[in-house]
Amino acid sequence: MTEAVVPPAVPLSLSDGPLLGLPLPEIWFGLLFFVLAVFLALDGFDFGVGAIFALRSNPHEREQLIAAIGPFWDGNEVWLVVFGGAMFAAFPTVYAALFSRHYLLMFAILGALILRGLAPEMYEQRDDDAWRRWWGRAFVVGSVTAPLFLGVFAANWVLGATRILTLPGLVVGLAVVALTVVDGAAFLRLKTRGDLQSSLEGVALRGLAAYVGLVVAALGTVYATTPAVRSALTAPLALALVALTVALAGGYAVAVRRDRHLTAFAAAVGLVAAFVGVVARLTYPYVDRATGATVGDAVVSTLPLNLMSIGAAVLLPLVFTYFAVLYSTFSGPVEAGEAY
Amino acid sequence: MIDPVIASRLQFALTTIVHIVFPVMSMGLAPFLVYFTWKEIRGNDPVYEQLRRFWTKVFAVSFVVGTVTGIVLEFEFGTNFAAFSTVAGELFGGPLAVEGMMAFMLEATFLGVFVFGRERVGDRLYFLSAVAVGLGTWLSAVWILIANSWMQTPRGFELVASGGREVVRLTDPLAAYLNPRFPYMFVHMQNAAVLSVALAMAGLGAYHVFRHHVWDTEIAHPAFWERTLKVALVALVITAPFQVVHGDVYARHVSESQPQKFAAMEAVWETDSYVPEYIVAFPTSLDDMADPKAKDIFGVGIPGGASWLASGGDPQATITGLNEFEGAPPVAVVFWSFRIMVALGFWFVLLAGWGAFRWYRGGLLDDDLLHKALMGSAPLGILAVELGWVVTEVGRQPWVIQNVLKTERGVSTGLSGGEATLTLVGFAAVYLGLLTLYGYVLARIVRAGPPGRDELRSVDAEDPDAPLAQGVTVDD
Numbered sequence: 001m002t003e004a005v006v007p008p009a010v011p012l013s014l015s016d017g018p019l020l021g022l023p024l025p026e027i028w029f030g031l032l033f034f035v036l037a038v039f040l041a042l043d044g045f046d047f048g049v050g051a052i053f054a055l056r057s058n059p060h061e062r063e064q065l066i067a068a069i070g071p072f073w074d075g076n077e078v079w080l081v082v083f084g085g086a087m088f089a090a091f092p093t094v095y096a097a098l099f100s101r102h103y104l105l106m107f108a109i110l111g112a113l114i115l116r117g118l119a120p121e122m123y124e125q126r127d128d129d130a131w132r133r134w135w136g137r138a139f140v141v142g143s144v145t146a147p148l149f150l151g152v153f154a155a156n157w158v159l160g161a162t163r164i165l166t167l168p169g170l171v172v173g174l175a176v177v178a179l180t181v182v183d184g185a186a187f188l189r190l191k192t193r194g195d196l197q198s199s200l201e202g203v204a205l206r207g208l209a210a211y212v213g214l215v216v217a218a219l220g221t222v223y224a225t226t227p228a229v230r231s232a233l234t235a236p237l238a239l240a241l242v243a244l245t246v247a248l249a250g251g252y253a254v255a256v257r258r259d260r261h262l263t264a265f266a267a268a269v270g271l272v273a274a275f276v277g278v279v280a281r282l283t284y285p286y287v288d289r290a291t292g293a294t295v296g297d298a299v300v301s302t303l304p305l306n307l308m309s310i311g312a313a314v315l316l317p318l319v320f321t322y323f324a325v326l327y328s329t330f331s332g333p334v335e336a337g338e339a340y
Numbered sequence: 341m342i343d344p345v346i347a348s349r350l351q352f353a354l355t356t357i358v359h360i361v362f363p364v365m366s367m368g369l370a371p372f373l374v375y376f377t378w379k380e381i382r383g384n385d386p387v388y389e390q391l392r393r394f395w396t397k398v399f400a401v402s403f404v405v406g407t408v409t410g411i412v413l414e415f416e417f418g419t420n421f422a423a424f425s426t427v428a429g430e431l432f433g434g435p436l437a438v439e440g441m442m443a444f445m446l447e448a449t450f451l452g453v454f455v456f457g458r459e460r461v462g463d464r465l466y467f468l469s470a471v472a473v474g475l476g477t478w479l480s481a482v483w484i485l486i487a488n489s490w491m492q493t494p495r496g497f498e499l500v501a502s503g504g505r506e507v508v509r510l511t512d513p514l515a516a517y518l519n520p521r522f523p524y525m526f527v528h529m530q531n532a533a534v535l536s537v538a539l540a541m542a543g544l545g546a547y548h549v550f551r552h553h554v555w556d557t558e559i560a561h562p563a564f565w566e567r568t569l570k571v572a573l574v575a576l577v578i579t580a581p582f583q584v585v586h587g588d589v590y591a592r593h594v595s596e597s598q599p600q601k602f603a604a605m606e607a608v609w610e611t612d613s614y615v616p617e618y619i620v621a622f623p624t625s626l627d628d629m630a631d632p633k634a635k636d637i638f639g640v641g642i643p644g645g646a647s648w649l650a651s652g653g654d655p656q657a658t659i660t661g662l663n664e665f666e667g668a669p670p671v672a673v674v675f676w677s678f679r680i681m682v683a684l685g686f687w688f689v690l691l692a693g694w695g696a697f698r699w700y701r702g703g704l705l706d707d708d709l710l711h712k713a714l715m716g717s718a719p720l721g722i723l724a725v726e727l728g729w730v731v732t733e734v735g736r737q738p739w740v741i742q743n744v745l746k747t748e749r750g751v752s753t754g755l756s757g758g759e760a761t762l763t764l765v766g767f768a769a770v771y772l773g774l775l776t777l778y779g780y781v782l783a784r785i786v787r788a789g790p791p792g793r794d795e796l797r798s799v800d801a802e803d804p805d806a807p808l809a810q811g812v813t814v815d816d
Contacts, residue, residue: 015511070452070456071452071453071455071456071457072452074403074404074407074448074451074452075445075448075449075451075452077407077411077448078407078440078444078445078448080411081410081411081414081440081444082437082440082441082444082445084411084414084415084418084436084440085414085433085436085437085438085439085440085441086437086440087433088414088417088418088425088429088432088433088436088437089429089433089434089436089437089438090433090437092425092426092428092429092430092432092433093425093426093429093503095417095418095425095429095433096417096418096422096423096425096426096429096752097422097426098418099415099417099418099419099422100418100419100420100422100752100754100755101754102419103419103420103752103755103759103763104759104762104763106415106418106419107415107419107763107766109415110408110411110412110415111766111770113408113411114408114409114412114770114774117404117407117408118404118405118408118774118777121401121404121781122777122781125780125781125784300429300430300433301430301509301510303510303511303513304430304431304433304434304510304513307434307513308434308437308438311434311437311438311441311442312437312441315438315441315442315445316441318442319441319445319449322445322446322449322450322472323449325449325450325453325465326449326450326452326453329452329453329457329460329461329465330452330456330457330460
């Protein structure tokens with residue numbers, strides 16, 4: 001279909017067919033959810049720290065919570081920008097349809113992210129109680145509503161909902177909030193010491209119990225309300241991912257109890273990956289169920305897809321190097337007196 | 341309730357006008373921060389550590405606000421301009437995705453190291469992080485301006501029918517991404533960012549120098565503010581004249597590649613030769629004030645000036661009038677924005693020359709009139725950037741992609757007036773708050789001033805006046 005338009009200016013015939021004969025539409029579908037999983041695993045712990053912030057009242061502990069995510073959160077949030085960019089580049093019609101269909105929800109997500117980004121910055125500006133109380137609240141509200149709205153968005157996308165507020169959307173949104181608390185508690189156990197660290201054990205386990213409960217509720221609600229995804233829900237891959245979630249939840253609980261902080265954090269990341277995996281499995285072969293657009297229909301034409309594939313293959317390893325530098329620079333617990 | 345098309349356009353205008361302030365700050369500060377970090381590591385003048393630490397605070401807060409307001413713009417292509425994204429997504433989505441991966445990631449990760457990591461990394465990695473942050477901000481501009489310039493001078497594509505409408509299909513990526521406008525836009529924008537930051541720095545430095553030297557008030561770090569003023573003046577002397585010279589070349593390029601926009605910049609309705617360059621122009625009767633095509637105007641103009649500008653030296657050159665094009669932008673907005681921007685550009689050259697002359701003659705610290713001029717001009721660089729973008733973006737109307745897609749056809753079709761109005765009002769309120777907070781935080785940073793000598797890592801804490809201990813700043 002595109003053979004006729006091969007321009008002489010492109011020396012490699014990047015318009016002739018997919019690069020190296022790879023199944024690029026499927027790869028980009030996978031990449032999209034991979035980026036979403038990285039975002040949710042990394043910024044997820046930032047959100048979780050924001051939620052846990054509400055549970056601590058000691059000003060010194062609150063400082064430590066903010067300091068723990070200080071160097072990381074901005075970079076973590078950029079994964080959402082890359083998610084949007086990747087969707088825009090690979091599936092532009094889906095980007096347009098999905099975002100305009102969820103008009104108010106997208107702006108609610110943006111509002112939550114603005115609040116979450118700004119609040120810690122403002123919190124640190126002044127020392128007086130009223131100021132800190134209000135910016136502390138803003139930080140909590142932004143950190144809890146951002147994953148809630150993102151969960152609603154993910155559920156609507158997967159299930160092909162045409163309304164913004166649906167029952168499965170709400171349950172999935174709450175499950176994502178619980179997941180970020182699981183993630184954030186595990187992260188904080190790595191970044192803190194002493195009383196704060198040991199008291200987070202309970203938060204981690206309660207968060208986990210809430211997550212498992214909400215996942216069961218979400219699966220039940222989805223099965224009951226959305227016949228279109230029942231077969232995908234009972235497909236071997238989806239069932240395997242649900243089984244993996246159960247196993248990882250057990251591993252997380254044991255690791256938290258035994259103070260194996262890194263193992264617990266790895267299990268939390270695994271839980272995020274399993275969650276996004278289920279979302280991806282339920283979506284496929286569509287990339288937007290509401291419009292009936294499949295991966296093959298919605299993908300951009302060969303030339304830009306090949307170019308984007310080369311770009312991502314070169315750039316993503318570099319990006320992971322940047323993150324390796326950042327996280328190794330700030331590895332270990334937050335030092336006493338290390339302020340935001 | 342406003343029409344969804346109008347509301348979406350107003351909202352995009354509002355969110356970009358506010359957003360651009362923060363990239364200008366971060367892109368403009370980047371070369372200064374690289375320089376300060378280099379001097380801090382290599383030299384033994386502790387003022388550079390003060391400069392690096394003070395301006396890093398300004399950079400960090402600008403970056404945070406820039407991040408949160410930048411994501412809004414990316415989302416708006418999907419939410420409000422879904423039709424545009426469907427038509428042009430194949431060409432437009434790629435640069436945005438690459439910007440995220442190549443530039444934004446580099447910036448955001450190394451900023452963590454740069455802001456929080458001075459005590460944790462060696463000099464070499466620290467300097468590298470300054471360079472990475474700076475490079476990230478500039479690479480961001482590369483990809484964003486590739487996307488924007490393609491809308492001004494679209495190349496390397498064909499229109500094909502798909503899903504009941506004509507959509508853009510990429511045929512020649514090099515022609516599309518290195519379209520004729522891109523190099524002009526990039527050079528003009530980056531130089532403008534450095535110039536704007538130089539003006540802000542110079543104004544701030546002049547304020548403190550004025551208080552210290554003219555009013556004889558005791559201030560906390562006179563040497564720091566004097567150095568700030570001088571560094572800013574050097575940058576001003578380099579960037580201000582360059583911007584004017586480059587602007588002239590850029591205007592000629594616009595007259596060739598987007599004649600409709602050039603005609604709007606000069607308010608030329610009828611095709612003519614020997615067109616004057618009006619410095620100011622007003623309709624002579626009050627009734628005509630609202631009529632953009634008023635014939636009887638009072639104007640002060642340079643005969644043949646506009647023709648001269650368009651052709652690069654020929655006062656007899658012909659300019660194609662707006663009447664020959666399909667639709668026209670709001671001409672008065674473009675005409676006046678262009679004039680004020682150009683006037684500001686010349687004022688900055690004057691200011692740079694004045695400052696340089698005083699410095700050369702040894703009176704830089706005592707010329708109170710110069711100090712006042714610099715203080716008053718501190719925000720004018722950013723104002724000129726805003727006006728320049730108004731010329732660029734209002735000037736291409738009614739097109740969102742020049743001669744390919746009209747802006748009104750780019751708006752999401754399913755969007756209701758109620759939703760669009762709600763978010764427009766919401767943004768107006770939230771961004772007003774955001775700008776207030778940004779100003780408040782900057783004011784606090786300025787009031788707190790740079791860290792004192794006893795807080796510096798490059799100075800011996802026990803004896804701040806002792807000469808620098810060797811080895812303190814070497815890799816540990």
